[in-house]
Amino acid sequence: MVAVVVNLFLIRKVHSLVEFTNIKCEVVDPDFCNFEYCFLKSVNRTYKYYVLKVNLYKTPVTKVKLNSAIYKFANGYKPFMYNVTVDACKFLKNPKSNPITGYIHGFFKDISNMNHSCPYDHDLVVDKLSTQFFNDRVTKILPFPDGKYLVQMNWIAYDILRAVFKIYFVLS
Numbered sequence: 001m002v003a004v005v006v007n008l009f010l011i012r013k014v015h016s017l018v019e020f021t022n023i024k025c026e027v028v029d030p031d032f033c034n035f036e037y038c039f040l041k042s043v044n045r046t047y048k049y050y051v052l053k054v055n056l057y058k059t060p061v062t063k064v065k066l067n068s069a070i071y072k073f074a075n076g077y078k079p080f081m082y083n084v085t086v087d088a089c090k091f092l093k094n095p096k097s098n099p100i101t102g103y104i105h106g107f108f109k110d111i112s113n114m115n116h117s118c119p120y121d122h123d124l125v126v127d128k129l130s131t132q133f134f135n136d137r138v139t140k141i142l143p144f145p146d147g148k149y150l151v152q153m154n155w156i157a158y159d160i161l162r163a164v165f166k167i168y169f170v171l172s
């Protein structure tokens, strides 16, 4: 039964499209970090991308955890899949060790300067996470049903929540 449902999604999702709707970067601890910029740029109707830059004030950062979860909209954003926490420093030494985080990491590894293991002693930049790139990964690699989604990432350093990053998108 589960396999049938998954297959139906696989067949149906080949033509689906991702539309970015919003990005939110929330600083929880302004003494630790700040978002120098964080925005969604629409070049034209088909080409949109995200850029963001994080300033780190307490470098080098040697202990980072990333808690990620996916929400789907139904009378508010409800947990949809996963709520996993990984030790980012350990994970980045071996990105294949956790498949879900590996999947999320795939969105950022080639377009950010975060793709090395700890320590982090520089500002963090994500340069142009584009709709098309996102589309390819969401619809061809992990098919989801249509709807409004939120991917939330809680960035935790030294066991304290420092920043929250949210990407909102619609799949149709």
Ligand SMILES: *[C@@H]1O[C@H](CO)[C@@H](O)[C@H](O)[C@H]1NC(C)=O
Residues within 6 Å of the ligand: 043, 044, 045, 046, 047
């Ligand atoms: C949108 O902008 C991108 C990047 O500049 C360009 O490659 C593409 O052809 C443009 N598409 C349309 C429909 O204008």
Ligand SMILES: *[C@@H]1O[C@H](CO)[C@@H](O)[C@H](O)[C@H]1NC(C)=O
Residues within 6 Å of the ligand: 067, 068, 069, 083, 152, 153, 154
């Ligand atoms: C995961 O679940 C916990 C407990 O409900 C919650 O505090 C946390 O914000 C969730 N993580 C994300 C990334 O939404």
Ligand SMILES: *[C@@H]1O[C@H](CO)[C@@H](O)[C@H](O)[C@H]1NC(C)=O
Residues within 6 Å of the ligand: 109, 110, 111, 112, 113, 115
């Ligand atoms: C890290 O990202 C840079 C681009 O910012 C890329 O050139 C490099 O290949 C990436 N390294 C890994 C290990 O993915």
